[in-house]
Amino acid sequence: MANVFEVLEKDHDEVKSMMAELETGSPPAREGESRRTPGRKQLVDQLIMEESKHEAVEEQYFWPVVRELVPGGHELADEAVRQEQKAKFTLEDLIGYQPGETRYEQMLTGLIQEAREHIAFEEERVWPELRLVLSPERSVELGTKIERAKKMAPTRPHPHTPPNPGLLKATSPLVGAADRLRDLVTGRARH
Ligand SMILES: [Fe+2]
Ligand SMILES: [Fe+2]
Numbered sequence: 612m613a614n615v616f617e618v619l620e621k622d623h624d625e626v627k628s629m630m631a632e633l634e635t636g637s638p639p640a641r642e643g644e645s646r647r648t649p650g651r652k653q654l655v656d657q658l659i660m661e662e663s664k665h666e667a668v669e670e671q672y673f674w675p676v677v678r679e680l681v682p683g684g685h686e687l688a689d690e691a692v693r694q695e696q697k698a699k700f701t702l703e704d705l706i707g708y709q710p711g712e713t714r715y716e717q718m719l720t721g722l723i724q725e726a727r728e729h730i731a732f733e734e735e736r737v738w739p740e741l742r743l744v745l746s747p748e749r750s751v752e753l754g755t756k757i758e759r760a761k762k763m764a765p766t767r768p769h770p771h772t773p774p775n776p777g778l779l780k781a782t783s784p785l786v787g788a789a790d791r792l793r794d795l796v797t798g799r800a801r802h
Contacts, residue, residue: 614750615745615753618754618758619733619754625661626658626662626730629661630658630723630727633654633655633658633723652710655705655719660799663702664765666698666768667765668757668760668764669691670695670776672776676745677737681737681740681744691732694725696774698768699768699769701722702770704718705718705722760780760783763784764787766794767793772786
């Protein structure tokens, strides 16, 4: 079974590769385009969905453990959650993304840069500290919880919901279900 670092790293790697693909500039969506070569809008949608789910489950399960176990964990978690909140507002704006529009492309460029910095903050500043204090058993337990929660997590960023772990845990499955239904209706879930 995967531990929490392996679970989160898999997500980070996925996001990093989507961002790299967006930077190289995949072509705009076309009618009948194959699923294996998603267009730019589809790729942005995927990035929004992936990041929304990832940050939601970190806020529910990961940051509370950092706060509990890591010396100086509150400061690290506060900074990371601040970065995540900021990103959620940009992700929300990007939902209306249309490839090629200057405003959106600029937003996307900014998001990619900040997402890289955020991932580096987590992997380089937080993970090494947590590795020192998290037992292997608890690491696997946390990884399992995160993997499970991600299946039901919101696929939209919800920047106006306070990043309170208890509140998010209580509302996440409902909000996630509503998001998935909306994804289905709008065709967003097809990609
Ligand atoms: Fe994060
Ligand atoms: Fe992360």
